Each structure stands twice: as structure tokens, then as C-alpha cells.
Amino acid sequence: MNKRYYSLDVFRGATVALMILVNNPGSWAHLFSPLGHAEWHGLTPTDLVFSFFLFAVGNAMAFVMPRLREAGDAVFWKKVLKRTVLIFGIGLLLNWWPFVRWEGDVLAFKHWVDPEDPERGIRIFGVLQRIALAYCFASIVVYYLKEKWVIIVSAILLLGYWLLCVVFGGSDPYSLAGWFGTAVDKDVLGVAHLYRGEGVPFDPEGLMSTLPAIVQVVVGYLTGRYIRAQGQVGWLWPRLQASAEPRYKMLAGLFVVAALLSLLGLFWGLEFPINKKIWTSSYVLYTSGLALFTIGVMIWFIEVLGKRNWLTRFFDVFGKNPLFIFVLSGVLPRLLGLIRIPMGVDDSGGTRYTTPLRWFYTEVCAHVPGPPEVGSFCYALAFLALCWGICYVLDKKKIYIKV
Numbered sequence: 001m002n003k004r005y006y007s008l009d010v011f012r013g014a015t016v017a018l019m020i021l022v023n024n025p026g027s028w029a030h031l032f033s034p035l036g037h038a039e040w041h042g043l044t045p046t047d048l049v050f051s052f053f054l055f056a057v058g059n060a061m062a063f064v065m066p067r068l069r070e071a072g073d074a075v076f077w078k079k080v081l082k083r084t085v086l087i088f089g090i091g092l093l094l095n096w097w098p099f100v101r102w103e104g105d106v107l108a109f110k111h112w113v114d115p116e117d118p119e120r121g122i123r124i125f126g127v128l129q130r131i132a133l134a135y136c137f138a139s140i141v142v143y144y145l146k147e148k149w150v151i152i153v154s155a156i157l158l159l160g161y162w163l164l165c166v167v168f169g170g171s172d173p174y175s176l177a178g179w180f181g182t183a184v185d186k187d188v189l190g191v192a193h194l195y196r197g198e199g200v201p202f203d204p205e206g207l208m209s210t211l212p213a214i215v216q217v218v219v220g221y222l223t224g225r226y227i228r229a230q231g232q233v234g235w236l237w238p239r240l241q242a243s244a245e246p247r248y249k250m251l252a253g254l255f256v257v258a259a260l261l262s263l264l265g266l267f268w269g270l271e272f273p274i275n276k277k278i279w280t281s282s283y284v285l286y287t288s289g290l291a292l293f294t295i296g297v298m299i300w301f302i303e304v305l306g307k308r309n310w311l312t313r314f315f316d317v318f319g320k321n322p323l324f325i326f327v328l329s330g331v332l333p334r335l336l337g338l339i340r341i342p343m344g345v346d347d348s349g350g351t352r353y354t355t356p357l358r359w360f361y362t363e364v365c366a367h368v369p370g371p372p373e374v375g376s377f378c379y380a381l382a383f384l385a386l387c388w389g390i391c392y393v394l395d396k397k398k399i400y401i402k403v
Contacts, residue, residue: 005063005227007298010312012056013319018049019127020329020387026361026379030372035380040176041273043286050127051216051276051287052294056322057135058220059295062228065142065221076143084136086403087323091128094330098338107338113192121192123203125185128327130205130213138217150222154215158281161212162272165280176200179278181208198277209279219261219288223295226253247304254296262289317391324401325391329383333357357383 022035034045068076100107113121141153170178176198185194185206194201230250265274265286274283301307318325340353354362365379366372394400 005303006308006312006316007295007302008056008059008224008227009319010302010315011052011295011298011319012060012322013315013317015049015053015056016318016322016326017315017384017388018046019053019326021380021384022046022049024329024333024380024383026365026376027372030376032373032377035377037276040277041174041275043274043276043283047276047283048287048290050130051283052291054131054134054213054216055220055223055288055291057131058138058217058222059224061135061139061142061217061221062224065139068143076139080136080139083403084132087132087135088129090323090327090403091126091132092122092124094128094327095123095126097331097334100338102338102340113190119191119201121190123195124189124193125195125203125205125207127205128323130210133210134213134217137214138221141214141218142221147222147225150218154218157211157215158284161208162281164208165272165278174273174275174278174280176202181206181278184208202277204277204279212279212281212284215281215284216288219284220291223254223292226250227295227299251296251300251304254292254299258289258292258296260289261285261292265289314388317388317395320395321391321399321401323403324394325387328390329387 025031025035036044037046038044068079096110099110101110102108110122142150145153165173165180168180168183170180172178173180179202182194182202185203185208186201188207189203191201194206195203197204227250230253262285265282265284265288268285269280269282272280272282274280274286276283302312336356339356341355341359343352343354343359346352360382361375361379365382366375368375368378
């Protein structure tokens, strides 16, 4: 990406860094409230991270799509389908990884469907799978349709999803029990392959809630296209002096649209509650507005005022290998979880084991003074620092792993 859009690199890197931070606490039982998801309706800062990443995917698409249009349909379909299959496949393998688990003192294979419990198995969907599908369908929409029709299709998806929730939902269509998407996921994917983090089979990245997520990518694309066409933002202040007005107009446009989307999302949320877990249409609009506002602020400080420092560099490093480091942040804990460290004898007389990362948390981070949330957060920061170090080395060696 051209360095004139360095702020978009920083934005993408920041979303990846925050995804790693919130996904790797020392203990899920000890979280500062902003670092946990809303229980159901509502929003926390953590609930912004995934939507911001989809928005960033759309931003990047705005810089690639012109080249794909020039190359023609065959190249477009080859590129998009290959990337979709690879990202989806990596996400699926990550859910299965490391393919074995400890059962007592024996490493047992993780079956696609548990032979002893046919309602449990490997989850099919997840974060990367949603990214893959949203990217794929958003790419098709923006490649074949003019901007006017892109907006119309986006509106149809958001309104249509709302209608589906109302018509096919239960008496409380926006509740965990009443949301219609779970029935679809059970029929198509099977109960064994659904997420159970809510205590029942329910997938927050399932089929139906992917529909509004497509719009999140589209909004990011339209934003990137607008910045490309209107901004041409230089990062040195003397360059800005020559033609400041167009750049101020571009930023004003971003902030106006950000306010409109956020307000529309809030008003719609009075009827169709803002909810990340079922990815409501109001959630899409509200978080897209906040993403636009954040991009505008970053452009103002980084590009216009030329404010580059250790913080922008920290996030920029993550932005160079975003998918790779996100996958690694999932692979590494699972792999290290196979290493067992003896920790004495348990109450039944058997050997008590821990893992390297668990040992680091319980023996080091958990002893940091303060409430247990502090130690849990310190562990998350340490893990994030490890991931940053890996990204930094790759960047220094000019190694950029792309899918």
C-alpha cells in the first residue's frame, strides 16, 4: 500500500493487535469489563474489534479492485475464490488444530464428530471463515455493480436480515433462544459443528449472520475508494499547505458519514438491538460509523499533522502480516498446550500438570500486585509483545506472508 495511506496500515494493524489482546487473557474468569464481550445486547470496546477488521478488509480491497478490473473476470474469480478457500480452510484447520488432545495420559485424535457423543465435534465456522465469506461476497458485489447499486444491495441485505429475524424468529426474535439463524446452522452444519460458548449450540459466526457482515466489508471498500479518489493525503506538512482544502473536505465527508451511520445505527437499535453475537443490522451501521470516525481521526493526526511515533510503528508492524500473526496467535497456545509440565500431585494422588503458557500466567503474571484482572491483563500484554516481536523480525527481513 502506498505510504500516503499509512494511516490505513496503522488502522489494520491496530485491529489485529486488539484481536490478539482480547482473545488471549491470562484467565477468562478475570477480565476488565471493556475487554469482554457484551453478554447479549449492547456493546463493549471488544465488540468493535472484529467489525473494525472486516472494515479494514474492505479498505484494502479498494486498492486491489482496480487492478483486478483491469485484469478481467478470469483473474478476478481465480484470485477471489483462491483467497476465500485458503482463508476459510485455514480457519477450519485452526479449529481442529493440533488434531490431538490429552485424555488422561494418552494423546487422542480429535474426531470430526465425537464417536462417543455425536452432538460434539469440530466447529466449522469461526472468525477467519467469516472473513473469507464476507470478503468473497463483498468482492463480487463491488466488482460487478456500480456504486449506486452497491449501496442498494447493502441496504437490501441489512433490511432483509431484519425481516428474516422478525418473520422466522420466535416470540423474542433477537434472543439466544428465538434467533432464527441457529435453526439454519443446525440444519446445514449440524449440531456437532456449532460453537458452544453460550452453553448451548449457537454460532456467533454462523451462516445467517454473515449476511449483514458482508455490508461491513462493503462500507470499508467504499470508504477506501473515497479516500483514494478524494484524499491523496500527503504525510508531510509542507505538502499539505499547497492544497489543504480538498483534504479538509475529504475528512469532513468522512466525519459526516460517520455521524450519520452511527446515529442511524443507534436509532435502528431501539427496535433491532445492537448485538454483535447475531451481528444485527444496527450493529453494522453503528460500528461502521465508529470505524469511519476512527479512520478520519487517524488520517488527521498521522497524515495531515505528520504525527508518527512509537505507537504508530507498533501497530504498523502488525499491519504488515495481519492474517499470519492472527493465525499464529491461535496456533501457538494450542501447540504449547500439548507440552505438560509436572506440578506435583493432585487430590486423587495423580500427577498434576500445567502447560508453558499456563505456568507463565499462574507463576508470574498472577502474582502481579492488584486485583486478579491486572495479572490476567499483564499476561495478555506479554503474549501481544511476543506476537509483535515475531512481526517485527519478519518486517525487518522484508518477509510478508499473504494469502
